[in-house]
Amino acid sequence: MKQRSNEEWLVALRGPERDKAIRDLRAVIVRGLKVNFAGRVRGLDETAEDFAQDALIKVLNNLDSFRGESRFTTWVQRIAVRVAYTELRRKRWRDVSIQEVLERHEKSGRESDALRDRTSSPERETARKMMVETLQSFIAEELTERQREAMVAVMFEGMPLEEAARRMDTNRNALYKLLHDARKKLKKRIEAEGLSPGEVLEAIGEE
Amino acid sequence: MLNPEDLGKLARALDMTREDEIGCDECFEQLDRFVETELADLDAAVAMPLVQDHLEKCGDCREEYEALLRALRAEQGSTSVSLIWARLRRLFGAD
Numbered sequence: 001m002k003q004r005s006n007e008e009w010l011v012a013l014r015g016p017e018r019d020k021a022i023r024d025l026r027a028v029i030v031r032g033l034k035v036n037f038a039g040r041v042r043g044l045d046e047t048a049e050d051f052a053q054d055a056l057i058k059v060l061n062n063l064d065s066f067r068g069e070s071r072f073t074t075w076v077q078r079i080a081v082r083v084a085y086t087e088l089r090r091k092r093w094r095d096v097s098i099q100e101v102l103e104r105h106e107k108s109g110r111e112s113d114a115l116r117d118r119t120s121s122p123e124r125e126t127a128r129k130m131m132v133e134t135l136q137s138f139i140a141e142e143l144t145e146r147q148r149e150a151m152v153a154v155m156f157e158g159m160p161l162e163e164a165a166r167r168m169d170t171n172r173n174a175l176y177k178l179l180h181d182a183r184k185k186l187k188k189r190i191e192a193e194g195l196s197p198g199e200v201l202e203a204i205g206e207e
Numbered sequence: 208m209l210n211p212e213d214l215g216k217l218a219r220a221l222d223m224t225r226e227d228e229i230g231c232d233e234c235f236e237q238l239d240r241f242v243e244t245e246l247a248d249l250d251a252a253v254a255m256p257l258v259q260d261h262l263e264k265c266g267d268c269r270e271e272y273e274a275l276l277r278a279l280r281a282e283q284g285s286t287s288v289s290l291i292w293a294r295l296r297r298l299f300g301a302d
């Protein structure tokens with residue numbers, strides 16, 4: 001495949017050479033996805049081809065928004081990666097509701113209470129317990145129900161932001177901001193009580 | 208609602224929390240320049256600290272950033288290999 005400058009890509013994709021340029025671009029996308037999926041995604045070839053098709057449509061519909069701040073192919077690959085990972089996450093988490101995730105978290109808390117680490121000193125255990133209770137009350141007082149849910153799902157249970165957002169009828173960017181606000185509120189509260197997050201870490205032995 | 212193992216995660220997240228974080232959209236907008244800076248062997252984290260900060264905090268964006276970097280590295284690799292072959296062919300008069 002011949003190397004094209006940004007300008008040459010745009011001209012080719014909009015002109016009589018369009019079909020050839022689209023084929024070349026599809027090949028670039030497929031290669032990029034395969035590098036990432038190798039050994040990790042079942043049905044590698046079909047999946048990469050499918051995602052490449054979706055990405056290509058998105059690219060062609062948005063050609064006008066390319067501002068030339070990077071190489072054209074970097075811009076294209078960025079879009080392709082977003083399309084592919086959005087779809088992979090959706091598939092991986094398809095059968096999991098946010099309610100289930102919250103319940104799982106609740107349950108794991110009770111179990112870890114029972115299996116408490118007996119190797120740490122009683123002082124450390126007491127400090128940890130006090131910190132948990134203190135932060136628990138800050139969370140209850142400072143955060144909204146929605147912020148608490150998002151925090152448990154994303155921060156503690158590892159649900160992708162995008163998946164939590166879909167279930168909470170919002171989008172990834174807005175959910176990040178919601179969690180950022182939650183973190184800021186908790187940090188301020190901790191500091192207002194004369195503590196710092198660093199000291200919390202120290203108290204539980206995780207500096 | 209706070210399990211003992213969450214406490215460390217939360218405290219670390221709060222320790223890293225700053226006023227001026229960017230969101231996923233802004234990160235995405237700047238991601239291609241960030242990755243190209245990195246591919247040019249320049250310090251992207253210094254050039255674009257807010258993107259770096261977001262990537263440290265957001266698992267979704269970090270996953271996509273790593274994938275993009277891998278894709279471009281592979282492309283860059285294959286480009287330089289083909290350039291070397293082109294040069295060798297010229298050198299030996301095969302073209």
Ligand SMILES: [Zn+2]
Nearest residue numbers: 230231265268
């Ligand atoms: Zn993000």
